[in-house]
Amino acid sequence: MMRTRPLKVALLGCGVVGSEVARIMTTHAEDLTARIGAPVELAGVAVRRPSKVREGIDPALITTDATALLKRGDIDVAIEVIGGIEPARGLITTAFQHGISVVSANKALLAQDGAALHAAADEAGLDLYYEAAVAGAIPLVRPMRESLAGDKINRVMGIVNGTTNFILDKMDSTGAGYQEALDEATALGYAEADPTADVEGYDAAAKAAILAGIAFHTRVRLDDVYREGMTEVSSADFASAKRMGCTIKLLAILERAADGRSVTARVHPAMIPLSHPLASVREAYNAVFVEAEAAGRLMFYGPGAGGSPTASAVLGDLVAVCRNKLAEATGPGESAYTQLPVSPMGDVVTRYHISLDVADKPGVLAQVATTFAEHGVSIDTVRQQGHPDSVGEGASLVVVTHRAPDAALSGTVEALRKLDTVRGVASIMRVEGE
Incomplete structure (x- = not known):
């Protein structure tokens, strides 16, 4: 049965993404109602500059006091599209404290404080969804978190x-x-x-x-x-x-x-x-x-970006969170049971493409090859050619390595810089996807 009392939404931020969220909520209201099982109503929009004209948004909904909007007692879901760390972090925490589930597009905050925010959501028995934080309109978070859960x-x-x-x-x-x-x-x-x-x-x-x-x-x-x-x-x-x-x-x-x-x-x-x-x-x-x-x-x-694509991901999360509200349930939260350590970059096994400016004289290639060998790095290919931009007798030497720990590759480059016959390391690029 369709619930008649609307689910009320607080929109925190009304920039490029927020304005598109408000527009879609208005123009697709009937479809959203059908998909959720209850009407969804934009109950307030928190902004920094209230004097700015926001086409399609009732001026009566505009407020500069986001905290008061969240505390007023009738908000079911907050959509946070402010960005940055503060005040977004404090506002999301306030939302959880007042029984409000959250949809966020805030990648910086989630990358820094995701664990604490998930813990706050779990303690309150609420949802924290953030599909829009990673790749705009691309469904990625939910497929990885749910479809590939097994x-x-x-x-x-x-x-x-x-x-x-x-x-x-x-x-x-x-x-x-x-x-x-x-x-x-x-x-x-x-x-x-x-x-x-x-x-x-x-x-x-x-x-x-x-x-x-x-x-x-x-x-x-x-x-x-x-x-x-x-x-x-x-x-x-x-x-x-x-x-x-x-x-x-x-x-x-x-x-x-x-x-x-x-x-x-x-x-x-x-x-x-x-x-x-x-x-x-x-x-x-x-x-x-x-x-x-x-x-x-x-x-x-x-x-992966832009107002409409990002708003699409936000609205997808809104529908999911509202359905959970009606079912008095929550979706999947943080899954961190493995507690695996994050290894440093030096442990990564990869390949390097290195371009060197070298003296164009006998023995240079052998000296360079010896330096690689001393650091346990195997060479895949070498290409040498005259260097038209060099002054005097110079050449360009391009070396592509086999796979090796990044620390060994980095150490090799540092040793090459110290050779008298190497006049400069023009570029270093990792090679992936093979």
Whole structure:
């Protein structure tokens, strides 16, 4: 039977995503009612600037006092799309204290304090849903948390930031330099005025922490994720990648150790073969490749950001949480029973593509090869050519290694820098997906 009393929703934040959530709740009200089993009503919208015109939203719903909105006693669900750590953390905690389930899109907060928020939700017997925090409209959190709950996920590798993928795709397809591609991304609205969170990998690292926790049933914080940005990726790197039949992507890579006793989580640019499904992900799209023991390889693909796509994920969570409210039940909470340690980046086994500026004279290659051998790193391929930009007698030496611990590879690079015959390390790029 359809319940007549509406479920009341407090919207915390009304920016690009929040305004789309409000619009969809209004225009799709009848469909949402049918899908939930009860009417759902936008009962209040907390904002910082009440004077701003918000088309389609009743001005009477606008308030600057989010805490009072949550404490008024009739709110069933809060949607938090403020972002950042505070006041979002305090408001979510307040919601739980007042019997309100929460839908959030706040990746930074969940990556930093997800365990505490889950504990607060569990103690109150309420829901904390956050599909929109990881990959925009792509259904990913719920399939990993529910559909694959009976399976064992061993690896997750994905493109989880649309801005960086747009920039790298433009560099690859047009030959543009980094700054030129970034300027285009900014002009089109894909990049913020300050793109640091995206291009330095902070955004992807927060998402990686959330996904690792879900995939491996252990707690992974933002500080546990190794992170490298992509600002040093050059046109020369793409040229080298193409010679290897590869392209370059900023990847989030989460792995369970072969012995199952630890996990790793990292974000960095990497070369991947053109044959890999992630290599064909273009523009500002996201894609995540999941490898599970029974299900095999799965790929989730779609728009990873933007008002409408993110609002779609928020509304999906809203429907699920409202259904749970009607059933007087809760959905799955945090699963961290494995308590696996997060290994440092040095323990990760990977491959390196290293471009060196060297003196063009006999014995250089042998000296470089000896340095690799001394650090226990095996060389896969070597390519040497004249270096047109060097002064005097110089050459470019490109070395691709076999798989080795990252600590050994990093130590090799440091030793190469100290050789008299090595005039500089032009670039270092990991090779993944093979």
